[in-house]
């Protein structure tokens with residue numbers, strides 16, 4: 001599943017081709033992904049010029065003149081293909097410029113495409129309740145401490161709550177908790193300020209490293225069959241149940257909220 005670093009890399013990859021370009025054609029090849037495509041999207045974007053690209057949580061934003069912003073989510077399996085040799089059955093949404101073709105390919109269709117007035121982006125319901133960006137200036141140990149105050153739920157699950165911090169997924173929460181030496185099972189309200197002072201930079205680091213790894217895949221991304229997959233990041237604990245930790249202990253997997261958490265009971269308390 002694409003997480004924040006994959007979305008950031010996708011946005012950067014698209015920006016290199018789309019920034020400042022005018023859309024010459026828009027094609028919608030099925031009525032919906034997770035929800036219907038906006039019915040007016042072809043009319044709204046044909047002839048529009050791209051003025052900015054950015055990311056919020058796990059959403060990519062393509063801003064156009066005419067006051068429209070296209071918001072895409074990659075869901076479980078979504079990816080943009082640039083200049084595909086030919087369009088396939090899962091290329092559900094296509095943008096064209098004078099020089100390039102951009103196909104949103106989503107086999108499982110858990111992704112989405114929305115069109116929102118640029119002036120009212122912050123009021124768009126999926127954005128309205130989002131917490132701070134983990135790489136932004138508002139994500140601090142002090143603010144996280146306040147958000148976790150009195151919470152008895154496990155820190156792992158609270159970090160996946162998009163109202164507490166936006167855009168974190170399972171992989172990077174597991175890795176950041178490992179780096180901070182914090183057990184995923186610890187009650188959120190019981191995590192000390194000192195531990196949060198380790199956790200916040202750990203979260204920033206794991207994301208920044210994955211984004212840096214992603215940057216090196218951008219050349220491949222532009223290939224006709226360019227596939228933006230998982231980065232070659234070596235995970236310390238994620239998916240490594242039963243393997244040796246660097247401390248000599250063994251990585252353990254537990255279920256939390258119906259999903260796996262990987263951690264080292266020796267390093268994380």
Ligand SMILES: [Zn+2]
Pocket residue numbers: 245246247248249250264265266267268
């Ligand atoms: Zn260990």
